[in-house]
Amino acid sequence: LALVRSLSGAYAEARALQARAIAIYEETLGPDHLFVATTLQSLTHTHLNVGAFSEALAVNGRALAIREATLGPDHIDVANTLSSRAVIFRNLGKFDEALGLARRSLATNEQVLGPDHPNVAVALTNLANIQLQIQMNDDVQAWQERALAIREQALGPEHPDVAASLSNLGGIYMQTDQFA
Numbered sequence: 001l002a003l004v005r006s007l008s009g010a011y012a013e014a015r016a017l018q019a020r021a022i023a024i025y026e027e028t029l030g031p032d033h034l035f036v037a038t039t040l041q042s043l044t045h046t047h048l049n050v051g052a053f054s055e056a057l058a059v060n061g062r063a064l065a066i067r068e069a070t071l072g073p074d075h076i077d078v079a080n081t082l083s084s085r086a087v088i089f090r091n092l093g094k095f096d097e098a099l100g101l102a103r104r105s106l107a108t109n110e111q112v113l114g115p116d117h118p119n120v121a122v123a124l125t126n127l128a129n130i131q132l133q134i135q136m137n138d139d140v141q142a143w144q145e146r147a148l149a150i151r152e153q154a155l156g157p158e159h160p161d162v163a164a165s166l167s168n169l170g171g172i173y174m175q176t177d178q179f180a
Contacts, residue, residue, distance in 0.1 A: 011049055053091050056084075073108075074112065086099075089101065105123050125147050136172075136175055141173075
């Protein structure tokens with residue numbers, strides 16, 4: 001229900017429902033159960049949607065601790081949590097920390113899912129977006145081109161994620177005077 005409320009833009013209601021779910025899980029399953037971590041991660045995204053970055057950082061940190069302790073550092077759920085954490089740090093202007101987390105997330109995605117999985121494209125795009133806020137470099141274009149290739153191959157040329165990659169790459173080409 002919280003997810004539905006969040007997707008419909010009712011963030012205050014979503015946050016209240018997520019907090020209630022966390023309390024129930026903690027009471028019945030314990031504070032370090034994976035259901036707690038999953039709901040904390042969901043709450044992280046709700047906080048991000050409303051720009052509550054400090055709150056997002058706190059709940060994401062707790063989700064990360066539970067997931068790493070329970071699943072180990074190289075699990076895909078840990079990589080997804082790291083990716084969210086990188087976005088939080090980017091929004092807080094802590095770009096070096098964000099880059100480190102995004103690189104770790106990318107490495108785990110590649111290791112667990114393989115180099116051509118659509119989640120790898122998401123991780124590459126996240127890494128490129130963070131690097132763009134620091135300084136444009138050759139890696140940004142290469143990451144976005146690789147993300148586009150992965151998405152076209154895995155999802156087909158007409159998928160909305162392909163359109164997002166095309167848009168990202170077009171912006172890079174404009175910034176680097178590659179108008180042709």
